Amino acid sequence: MALFGLFGSKKRSLRDYGLDDLNRERIALEQEQRKIDKEMSGLAEDESQLKSEYAQAGSDSQKKMVARKIQSLRVRGRGIDAKSAHCHKMLQSVNNFVIIKDNMEFYERMGVASEIAKMDLSEIETFVNEATIEGTLQQEKLASMLQQVSEGADQIMSGVADESLDDLMSELDGEAPAVAETEKSEVGDLMKELDQVISQGEKLANQAQQTPPTKQREMERE
Numbered sequence: 001m002a003l004f005g006l007f008g009s010k011k012r013s014l015r016d017y018g019l020d021d022l023n024r025e026r027i028a029l030e031q032e033q034r035k036i037d038k039e040m041s042g043l044a045e046d047e048s049q050l051k052s053e054y055a056q057a058g059s060d061s062q063k064k065m066v067a068r069k070i071q072s073l074r075v076r077g078r079g080i081d082a083k084s085a086h087c088h089k090m091l092q093s094v095n096n097f098v099i100i101k102d103n104m105e106f107y108e109r110m111g112v113a114s115e116i117a118k119m120d121l122s123e124i125e126t127f128v129n130e131a132t133i134e135g136t137l138q139q140e141k142l143a144s145m146l147q148q149v150s151e152g153a154d155q156i157m158s159g160v161a162d163e164s165l166d167d168l169m170s171e172l173d174g175e176a177p178a179v180a181e182t183e184k185s186e187v188g189d190l191m192k193e194l195d196q197v198i199s200q201g202e203k204l205a206n207q208a209q210q211t212p213p214t215k216q217r218e219m220e221r222e
Contacts, residue, residue, distance in 0.1 A: 014097060014124060015117045022098045029091040036084045043077050096128045096137045097121070103139060112146035 047070055054066040100107070100116065107113045116124065131142035 013117055013120055014100065017097075017101075019098065019101050022094055022101060026091065026094045026098065029087060029094060033084065033087050033091060036080060036087060040077065040080050040084065043073055043080065047073050047077075092132075092135070093121075093125050093128065096132070097124070099137055099139070100124075100128075100142075106139065107143060107146075110143040110147065112143050115146045115149060 050066050050070045050073070054063055054070070057063040057066055104113055104116075107116055119127075127142060127145050128137060131138050131145060133141075
């Protein structure tokens, strides 16, 4: 199915596809669905024929043979039914993507177009499924859900920024007193040294004044 191009391993957003791309996917899926429906109809006809053979079987061994054929058909039918359900789900998703692409002006007015552009298809599909009621996409509900996502992301980013700024300011506030105390301590030590020098100078001056002149000359001769 061409749809695997949309929901492959590589993540793609809705903006990577134009309406022509989506419509081609839709047509391919519709063709696939018709093919599956035809295959299921064929299995139903085959089972009906085998039931008639079972009713006409003349022995238990013939009945077992026909019953095994019916059993095999039903196993195939379950596989085809699962494929049909998957195809139907993908077709519904593509139809909803087409609706969104057709109404991008509405989503731009609602302020969620950028949010749609950022999401890959699987993410959008999740929101689309939640906004789908009775098989119909409720675009107002989808827009409201996307607005909540956008607002939540903005609040988270704002909170992170504020928290980071608060942490930085706390760090700086914690460092500021330490720097001030260091500077204050250094100034205090310098003042103590100056006081000691002044005090020592005063002592020497006092001693010089108290020494007699004769003794001072003797000391000078010595």
